[in-house]
Amino acid sequence: MKKILLVSLATVTVLSAQSGETLAKDNGCMECHNIMGKKLAPAFMGTARKNLKWYGNDAKSKIIDSIKNGSKMKYRNFADTEMPAYKHLSDKDLDEVSTWILDLYRSNRNAMPANRRGGR
Ligand code: HEC
Structure with a gap:
């Protein structure tokens, strides 16, 4: 157990830039999302991949829209849960x-297992 915790902390440290990660932790995002591997909600890496594939250069504005206004039924595997709207986040925080x-x-x-790259 201790070892698993240490490994995942190390992974998060390597994976992260600073304040976006802090925002995600402070706002309860990690209750539902993992960075990699699904939880109650699609993994962050999967949502990034999907939005880049679907929307190219508009991926960031689409992601911001979903965080700000909430989202449901975009990911079929998570039809039972909704992404809550985070209206109180500033534009800067949404951007970060x-x-x-x-x-x-x-x-x-490259660290994503091939069979997890879909996530839809
Ligand atoms: C109560 C659980 C829950 C919490 C808390 C939560 N999410 Fe989500 N999130 C979801 C679900 C469920 C989906 C899938 C929604 C769908 O299918 O449309 C989702 C989808 C997303 C997506 C993909 C949206 C898209 O348009 O592709 C992003 C990005 C995201 N969440 C970021 C966040 C961030 C950032 C936070 C914290 C500020 C957060 N989530 C908090 C449940 C949650």
């Missing part, structure tokens, strides 16, 4: 956290 999510994928996509 969505940049962090996209960078997680851009820097670590």
